[in-house]
Amino acid sequence: MRVDSLSLRNFKCYAEADLGLEHGVTVVHGVNGSGKSTLLEAVFFALYGSKALDDRTLDDVITIGEDESEVDLAFTHDGTSYRIRRELKLRGDRATTTKCVLETPDDTVEGARDVRQEVTKLLRMDADAFVNCAYVRQGEVNKLIHASPRERQDMIDDLLQLGALEEYRERASEARLGVKDVLDRQEGALEKLREQIETKEDKDLPERLNALETRRADVVAEIDNFESQREAARETLEDATEVLERHEETREEITALKGDVEELRETISATERERERFLETIQDLESERESVLEERTSLLEDLEEPVSLSAGGGGYSDGVDGSDGPNDAESADENAPTVDARIDTLESRDDELRDQLEEIRVEITETSGEVDRLRTRADELESEADEKQATIDDLAETIEAEAETIERREETLSDLEDEIEAQRNRFEDAPIAFGDADDHRDELATQRDEYKSDLATVTARIEAVEASIEEGEALLEEGKCPECGQPVEDSPHVDVLDERREELADLEAERDDIEADLADAETRLERAEELVEVESEVAELEGNRENVAQLLDEKRETIAERRERRDELGERVEDLRETATDKRDEADDLEEGLAETRERLGDLNGERAEIKAELETLESVASLTDRLEELAGDLERARTERANKAELNEERRTRLSDKRERKRALEDEFDEGRIEDAREKKRNAEHYLEQVEPKLQELEEKREGIQNAIGAVEQELEDLEDLRTDLERVEDRVADLRSLYDEAETLQATYGDLRAELRQRNVETLERLLNETFDLVYQNDSYAAIDLDGDYRLTVYQKDGEALEPEQLSGGERALFNLSLRCAIYRLLAEGVEGSAPMPPLILDEPTVFLDSGHVTQLVSLIESMRDLGVEQIVVVSHDEELVGAADDLVRVEKDATSNRSRLERGEPPEAALLASD
Numbered sequence: 001m002r003v004d005s006l007s008l009r010n011f012k013c014y015a016e017a018d019l020g021l022e023h024g025v026t027v028v029h030g031v032n033g034s035g036k037s038t039l040l041e042a043v044f045f046a047l048y049g050s051k052a053l054d055d056r057t058l059d060d061v062i063t064i065g066e067d068e069s070e071v072d073l074a075f076t077h078d079g080t081s082y083r084i085r086r087e088l089k090l091r092g093d094r095a096t097t098t099k100c101v102l103e104t105p106d107d108t109v110e111g112a113r114d115v116r117q118e119v120t121k122l123l124r125m126d127a128d129a130f131v132n133c134a135y136v137r138q139g140e141v142n143k144l145i146h147a148s149p150r151e152r153q154d155m156i157d158d159l160l161q162l163g164a165l166e167e168y169r170e171r172a173s174e175a176r177l178g179v180k181d182v183l184d185r186q187e188g189a190l191e192k193l194r195e196q197i198e199t200k201e202d203k204d205l206p207e208r209l210n211a212l213e214t215r216r217a218d219v220v221a222e223i224d225n226f227e228s229q230r231e232a233a234r235e236t237l238e239d240a241t242e243v244l245e246r247h248e249e250t251r252e253e254i255t256a257l258k259g260d261v262e263e264l265r266e267t268i269s270a271t272e273r274e275r276e277r278f279l280e281t282i283q284d285l286e287s288e289r290e291s292v293l294e295e296r297t298s299l300l301e302d303l304e305e306p307v308s309l310s311a312g313g314g315g316y317s318d319g320v321d322g323s324d325g326p327n328d329a330e331s332a333d334e335n336a337p338t339v340d341a342r343i344d345t346l347e348s349r350d351d352e353l354r355d356q357l358e359e360i361r362v363e364i365t366e367t368s369g370e371v372d373r374l375r376t377r378a379d380e381l382e383s384e385a386d387e388k389q390a391t392i393d394d395l396a397e398t399i400e401a402e403a404e405t406i407e408r409r410e411e412t413l414s415d416l417e418d419e420i421e422a423q424r425n426r427f428e429d430a431p432i433a434f435g436d437a438d439d440h441r442d443e444l445a446t447q448r449d450e451y452k453s454d455l456a457t458v459t460a461r462i463e464a465v466e467a468s469i470e471e472g473e474a475l476l477e478e479g480k481c482p483e484c485g486q487p488v489e490d491s492p493h494v495d496v497l498d499e500r501r502e503e504l505a506d507l508e509a510e511r512d513d514i515e516a517d518l519a520d521a522e523t524r525l526e527r528a529e530e531l532v533e534v535e536s537e538v539a540e541l542e543g544n545r546e547n548v549a550q551l552l553d554e555k556r557e558t559i560a561e562r563r564e565r566r567d568e569l570g571e572r573v574e575d576l577r578e579t580a581t582d583k584r585d586e587a588d589d590l591e592e593g594l595a596e597t598r599e600r601l602g603d604l605n606g607e608r609a610e611i612k613a614e615l616e617t618l619e620s621v622a623s624l625t626d627r628l629e630e631l632a633g634d635l636e637r638a639r640t641e642r643a644n645k646a647e648l649n650e651e652r653r654t655r656l657s658d659k660r661e662r663k664r665a666l667e668d669e670f671d672e673g674r675i676e677d678a679r680e681k682k683r684n685a686e687h688y689l690e691q692v693e694p695k696l697q698e699l700e701e702k703r704e705g706i707q708n709a710i711g712a713v714e715q716e717l718e719d720l721e722d723l724r725t726d727l728e729r730v731e732d733r734v735a736d737l738r739s740l741y742d743e744a745e746t747l748q749a750t751y752g753d754l755r756a757e758l759r760q761r762n763v764e765t766l767e768r769l770l771n772e773t774f775d776l777v778y779q780n781d782s783y784a785a786i787d788l789d790g791d792y793r794l795t796v797y798q799k800d801g802e803a804l805e806p807e808q809l810s811g812g813e814r815a816l817f818n819l820s821l822r823c824a825i826y827r828l829l830a831e832g833v834e835g836s837a838p839m840p841p842l843i844l845d846e847p848t849v850f851l852d853s854g855h856v857t858q859l860v861s862l863i864e865s866m867r868d869l870g871v872e873q874i875v876v877v878s879h880d881e882e883l884v885g886a887a888d889d890l891v892r893v894e895k896d897a898t899s900n901r902s903r904l905e906r907g908e909p910p911e912a913a914l915l916a917s918d
């Protein structure tokens with residue numbers, strides 16, 4: 001097998017790296033800490049996953065600060081290409097494998113476990129075997145030698161596939177011991193069973209059973225005997241008891257008969273006494289009937305109307321002793337009504353009278369109610385008439401007062417007419433007619449205003465002309481023209497002053513005229529104002545007159561209405577008084593009728609009182625008649641009762657004589673001798689029964705004891721049988737177990753022998769190969785040979801025959817020795833234990849640490865010889881120049897100081913270049 005390429009991403013110090021590997025020897029070199037070992041570890045990890053990490057964990061693999069990592073390894077094995085890819089992811093602070101795939105030309109294996117199993121199968125090595133054989137890790141160069149013989153045995157056995165045999169041998173041994181354990185226990189059980197059987201056989205069980213059965217038969221016979229005797233005693237007892245009981249019964253009956261006789265005699269005499277009392281009662285009842293009859297006869301005599309005692313009354317006419325004959329005196333009138341019929345007649349008459357009385361009473365109540373109503377109505381009518389009369393009187397007063405008011409108003413009206421006339425007369429000498437005063441006054445006022453304005457105009461003109469005259473005069477005095485102010489000489493304007501004086505005089509005249517007209521207009525205006533006032537006064541007066549006239553009309557109307565109303569009320573008063581009188585008359589008439597009605601009421605009450613008295617008498621008669629009937633019944637009953645009692649006594653007397661006879665017969669039959677004999681027999685039987693009972697119980701217990709003993713012996717016999725069956729079973733089992741034990745022992749021995757044999761064969765080859773290899777790498781005269789015994793104990797022999805433990809070799813020697821051993825194993829594997837084994841690349845991490853330069857040379861030759869032996873690929877991490885020089889291929893590892901990430905470089909190392917130039 002060889003690695004073709006390795007790709008890393010975020011694997012420890014590698015951010016990204018791709019490494020292709022060739023056949024032959026590849027040396028990886030670089031300074032400390034640059035990431036060389038990490039490359040080898042990555043190959044190991046790619047193959048075996050977490051098993052390659054020893055006690056580190058997956059998260060150690062992921063580059064610090066990253067959260068996922070990837071390894072991709074391609075390799076060729078037996079001419080076939082394989083590829084393993086693993087991806088890790090950090091989740092929280094734990095990393096897990098998220099992808100693990102092994103691709104083979106015709107299959108894809110997935111999952112860390114399955115991939116590892118597949119790799120182990122392909123390489124025929126698990127992770128442990130890989131580091132023991134193919135991968136010499138840094139510092140583990142002496143691993144095989146430093147291991148204890150036992151560990152070494154295991155390691156090498158595993159490598160040579162002998163481990164499984166040892167495992168099988170151990171399993172066989174375990175099985176053998178397990179079987180032995182069970183066998184021991186079963187043999188113990190067997191021993192115990194034999195002892196138990198022997199103990200039981202010593203007891204003579206069947207003989208004991210026979211003796212017990214004989215004893216049981218004896219006891220049972222005895223019990224039967226006693227039981228039949230007990231039965232006989234019981235019968236005797238029963239017979240005697242019966243005789244005695246019978247005797248007792250006869251005596252009791254005689255006693256009972258005595259009692260009965262006594263009782264009957266007493267009953268008979270008591271009944272005779274009762275009959276005596278009945279006779280007395282009968283006599284009392286007859287005397288009462290006598291007196292009741294007498295009383296009824298006297299009542300019937302008091303009645304005015306005669307009555308007959310009905311047929312039912314005949315009840316009292318019979319008599320047992322014939323002393324009472326029928327009494328016809330009371331029922332002489334055959335046609336008279338019976339008492340009950342008479343009572344009915346009287347009662348129905350009384351009902352009639354009561355109804356009539358009720359009617360009369362209602363009539364009286366109604367009539368006196370009507371009288372009261374009529375009188376009340378008359379009172380009401382009269383008081384209404386009085387009220388109306390008072391209203392009439394009030395109205396008369398009001399009418400009088402209103403008539404006076406009307407008179408006063410009429411006077412006022414004529415005064416107003418006079419005044420209006422006087423005012424209108426003032427227009428007689430006026431320039432205008434009544435009604436035009438307002439217009440006239442307005443006209444005059446306008447005229448006056450015109451005069452006033454004319455006057456103002458003229459006055460203004462006068463003032464202007466006067467001023468110009470004054471100015472002109474002043475100019476003239478200075479000698480200037482009064483008109484234009486030029487010098488006066490020859491001025492055409494000198495005359496103008498005079499013209500102006502003339503004009504002033506005209507204006508003044510005109511003003512005087514206007515002033516006269518204005519004065520006249522003022523006078524006329526004053527008069528016109530007066531007339532306007534008169535007109536308005538007349539209007540006011542006429543208004544007053546109208547109001548008064550209207551009021552007057554209203555008053556007159558009102559007074560007429562009142563008078564009408566007064567007259568109406570007068571008539572109404574008269575009507576009311578008349579009606580009241582009528583009502584009172586009617587009431588008086590009704591009252592007269594009432595007196596008569598009351599008289600009739602008295603008559604009817606009288607008649608009812610008579611009826612009541614007669615009814616009372618008749619009812620007494622009836623109740624006496626009833627009493628007579630009752631008495632007759634009582635008499636009948638008492639007589640019957642007395643007769644019955646006589647009959648009863650007759651019967652009792654018969655019974656009495658019967659009982660006396662029976663008693664005598666029983667007394668005759670009494671026999672004392674027989675009784676005494678029975679008593680004797682009874683005592684004897686009782687005595688026997690008393691004694692036989694405990695005896696029987698004792699025998700019963702004895703029989704039970706024997707029975708139990710028989711049961712126990714039988715049980716023991718059964719147990720013995722069971723034990724014998726058990727013994728047979730256990731004996732069979734022990735025999736089986738013994739043969740099983742022998743088989744396991746044989747198997748164990750076989751595996752041990754097989755392993756020893758195989759190991760011996762391997763050891764011989766291994767010893768030869770080791771000697772060859774060691775000779776090759778360590779041609780030293782002082783060592784003659786290496787001895788490897790069956791337990792892989794190594795002994796080195798010096799030329800002088802002295803034996804050395806490998807630990808006693810020098811450090812470098814030990815390293816070479818160890819590498820030789822590994823190479824020897826490698827060759828053994830290559831040559832094949834069971835056919836050709838795969839040859840993984842030999843991977844060495846810093847193998848030269850303990851070696852001096854001479855020995856490095858030997859290592860180089862060892863490596864070369866391995867290559868010659870057919871190891872396809874050797875990868876060595878080293879900074880040893882000699883090794884570098886021996887490399888077919890160089891990989892340089894460098895670490896970037898700033899990013900702290902490793903980088904790979906191929907080609908000649910500077911050192912090699914330097915060496916070359918040397």
Ligand SMILES: Nc1ncnc2c1ncn2[C@@H]1O[C@H](COP(=O)(O)OP(=O)(O)OP(=O)(O)O)[C@@H](O)[C@H]1O
Binds near residue numbers: 012032039
């Ligand atoms: N998970 C990780 N992430 C980043 N860097 C890591 C991680 N694990 C280890 N390293 C670093 O990787 C570097 C390389 O270590 P490695 O053992 O491969 O060096 P080396 O070249 O073999 O050195 P030496 O010559 O001393 O044996 C170390 O400096 C280490 O700190």
Ligand SMILES: [Zn+2]
Binds near residue numbers: 484492493
């Ligand atoms: Zn002039």
